[in-house]
Amino acid sequence: MSPGRRILDFELASTPEERAFQRRLSDFLDRELTEEVRRQHPLDLGLGPEGREFMRRLGAAGFLGIGWPEQYGGVGGSIAMEIILSQEFARREAYLPNSVARLMAGPVILRHGSERMKCEFLPRIAAGEVEFGLGYTEPPAGSDLAAMQMRAVRDGEYYIINGQKVFNTQSHFADYHWLAARTDVDAPRHRAISLFVVDQRAPGITINPIHTLGGERTNAVFYDDVKVHESRLVGEPNRGFYYMIEAIEHERLMLSQNIRLRNFLDRLTNYMRTALRDGAPLAKHPAARQRLARMEAELEAALCFEAHALFLLREGKTIESEGTVVKLVGSELRQRFAYDALDILGAFGRLEEGSKWAPLMGEAARMSRATVIETIGGGTSEVLRNVVAYRGLRLPRDP
Amino acid sequence: MSSPIAACACRAIRDRSSQRVDVMYLQLDEEQTLIRQSAREFLAQAFPSERARAARLDPRGIDDALWRQMADLGWMGLVVPERYGGAGASFLDLAVLLEEIGHASMTGPFFSTAVTGALSILYAADEPQRRSLLPVLARGGLKLALALDTQRAGFDLSTVSVRATNSAGAPRLYGAALFVADAAAADILLCPAIREADGALALYRIAPDASGVSLSAMPTIGGAHHYAVELTNVETAAADTLGQSTETADGLQRALSEAAVAKCAEMVGGAQRVLDTAVAYAREREQFGRPIGSFQAIQHHCVNMLMDLECARWITYKAAAAIDRGALEPSLVAKAKICCNEAYRRIVRLGHQVMGGIGYCEEHEMPLYFRHARMAETAFGDVDDHLEVLATQLLGDKSPAVTEQAMKGAAS
Structure with missing residues (x-):
């Protein structure tokens, strides 16, 4: 490669500082993210005492308030680190606490809030002490x-x-x-x-x-x-309405969870390697093989586009509708994944967690239920398509 | 060599097994943007859709004047290293150019020469052969076609059935290769064949007008570019064997894998054109007293096209960057081709839906892209082929038990 030319790099952490941050975060999560805390979100969506304690430790370790000024409890760091943080949690299929405060309330207070409000709330958000709804x-x-x-x-x-x-x-x-x-x-x-x-x-x-x-x-x-x-x-x-929507593309990107599917797909693949269907190896079942392979291809493509959109975000480039497109692609992909997994697993895929016969601890069944809301919450897929049509493709608005 | 493309291609002296640069970078750089802009402008003027329609039915694909212009722009040897007279550009640079080729719906020998042909020689020929063939190719003086005998249009080397007889030094070829793209335009056919002596795959160069070579047209949805190449006792000289047969299979496989990624880029460009055309039409075309682009049903079609397009584009770029890094995994090729095939098919379907009746007329450009999609989606492996590649990597062979039994049966 000639000097000055760069090869596309799809790794989230690319500078030495970012890689050090990722290692530090990864070590922290290996140590602190217990299975109990990890599963509080999907099971009940409440932060119990363990979750609260985990959030405080996350703050104490300097993983909250990334990029906020020090006088408000911020810890320095770049938006790339904020991205690494949310992606690392998603990769572990874990709930990153307090997304409302971290991504919406905190940044809006930082941009528009009074000095008193900044001093009152930002340090406590950065310390992991308060949760916003x-x-x-x-x-x-x-x-x-x-x-x-x-x-x-x-x-x-x-x-x-x-x-x-x-x-x-x-x-x-x-x-x-x-x-x-x-x-x-x-x-x-x-x-x-x-x-x-x-x-x-x-x-x-x-x-x-x-x-x-x-x-x-x-x-x-x-x-x-x-x-x-x-x-x-x-x-x-x-x-208020303008404050709510001014960073919505940014928020949609930061909330992207496509990498959650990586772990799920690996577990499904491992299951298929040994499971039997009607006495024959599931790994030899032609339709199941095709479904699994297509899931791999579609996940890779979604992650590639997401990585490009995250690059635009971290470089401060103009984002017209990429965040919304990432949300559309990801939410619909996760629904398809759930159905593909159910189809691969057959009757057993319908088993809920708790059954000793449930493959993947009932994750396919749970995922099929839980992904219904993904194309509705945070903007329905229909409304988001309207948004992309006039913001991204410059089509005339529906009068 | 005064064009921006030639200029930037000349600046870009690089080897494709290069070191990794230490900053996340995920957009096209200035040179690639320049390649895109200048290729778009050049092709809009030199190869408008009227010419694309004519070229589709012309077995030679592109006339000599246009071929010469493209060669002068540095396109033929874009990824050929400088030491062989090429521009030594990155594979991603080539991908960007191929997007524009697809955007202009240019069929014909450019792909078979500058991509499949150049890569086959680069990876499967020996050094003196590379030194003699590639500079001529880069100057525009050589058109190639890969007569790979497979009904899967360049996907699977294991289906090669052309045979090379065991006559020391100068074997004779016989057999047939189907779906050979641009055979009638080619100066040289690159013909992989199985050597009867040892069963190894070897690569031969033959002239399309040599004695015993017969080309017959295989008219396709795409037009007049595919041929059945039938070989009856075709003589070869010692110098016609390209490379060492120990390296032929790996070299050709590498060429085919990279060509598959290149084909993905061409498809992304075609899909981009369909989206551009549909959106432009939806803004202007009025029905029920308003632009159809203001109807949500039409808007949603267009956004669905955009979603597919962006995913197909970025997985293609990832594969191209992997080539530049010298780390292209077969699974990434498979994933990219699956996504591009499926995306392009859906995008063309929705494009037709937005364009309505006018897009069904041959005089409109939509049929060019419909036809391109049908041909590109089988080139270098279709969706089912690549799904099986991926599935085998993830889950093992689909029927190892049967194979083992068959082998036992054969041994006993």
Whole structure:
């Protein structure tokens, strides 16, 4: 290669610092990430005492607040390290705690919050001491977030908040609610929403569980005259919707979990090497062989494109819709994987964890249930396709 | 050599077994962007879709004037090392150029010469042969076709059935090779054959007009570029054997693997053109009083095309970069070809759907890409071939028990 030319490199960690960071993280996780903590997310979605303790140790070891200024508890480091962090957890099929605070609340507070708010929350997020829950979705506002009805009415130094949120997945264990509410009834709907940090245990908040097909608990959250001090308003009033979406491509990329499938696919392959189907080796079953091979090919391609998009992110390049395309590709890929795995495993694939006959500890069955939401939550595949159509492909908007 | 491509190709002095550079880098660099832009502009002017339609039905594919221009641009020897008169460019550079070849729907002997032919000589011929053949090829003075006898169009060397008789020094060839791309345009046919003496694979060069060589057209969906090459007692001279037969199979396999990646790049370019065309049409074409691109059904088709395209493109680049690093795994070739085949098929189908009736007309460009997709998806292995390659790597052979029994039976 001539000087100045570079060969494409698909490794996430490429500089010596990044490789050192990855090694340090990997050592930490080998030591601290117990099976119990790893599985808290898929099993119950709550952070129990072990999960809380793990999060604090993650913070103490300097893996939270990457790239934030030191005066707010940040630990330095690059966006590449933030990417390595989330990908390393995904590779281990583990739940990286507090994504709402790390990826949404923290960065928005950093960009728009008051000095007081930064000092109050950022160091505690970076220390792994507080968990935030997301408070966007409402019964009338799913994909159409700007249709939200929750009202925050100014009353002296306070806002009085009333209304209902739904599918707020972390609320039963989170310390704070990252809440969007309407602060103006006359302005156009996108310019009438504000963001608040609300103590999740404040008087007037009721949290009712909703149990899902995937086994995760989520919540309906009711606000009844909840009093929130004006210092908990994030940035300017009525700018909340813009704060919510300004970094959405970035968030979608950081939340990409395609590498989770690597481990799953390896376990499925290992299972197939020894399992029998109708008395014959499953590894010789023509349709099963083809399904497995296609899964390998599709995962590789999705990871290649994802790596390119992550490169754009880490280099600060313009990202028009790559994050959304990665989300679309990944969510639909995981659903296909679940069905492919079920088809390969046949009747046994339907067995849930706990059955002594369940292959892969019932993971295929669980995955088929849990991936239903992936093409719905965080923007339905249909809405996301609309977004890519006009932002990425510059097609005219649907009037 | 005043074009940007020639200029940058000349600057790019590199060997493909090069050291790794220590920074994550995942986008095309400036030289590749330049290759793309200048090739796009050149082909738009020199090879518009009217010419692509004519070339499809012309057994020679490309006329001499255009071939000369392409050679002057440095395209023929793009990945041929400089010591053999080539530009010594990276495989990714070639992939970018091939995307533009696919984008322009250029069929014909460019691929068989600059890719399959050049790589076969590079990896399977010996040093004096490389020194004599490759500089001529790089100058545009030699068109090649690989007469690999397989109904899988260049996927599997184990199906070669052409035989070389055991006459010391100058064997005679007999047998047939089907689906030989661009045989009628070629100055030299590269013909792998099994030596009767020892059963080894050897590579011979023969002239298409030599005594005993017969070409018959195999008209395909793609056009007039495929031939059955029938060999009846074809004489060869000692100098017509390329390379040492101990290295022929590995060298040809390497050439075919890299050619498969190159074909992926060509398909990505074709798919990009289909998406570009569909999106442009969807912005302009009005039905029910509004551009059809404002309908979500059409938007979603276009986004589905984009999703497929991006995945196909980046796995192809990964495979090209692996070649540049000297670390191309057979499984990555298989994965890339599976993804490109399936992506291109879906993209062309949706492209037709967006274009409506006009895209069904031969005078429109869509049929060129439909035809290209049908031919490219069988070249260097189809989806089922490559799925089996991957499955064998992951799970072992599909029927080792049967094979062992058969071998026992044969031994007894």
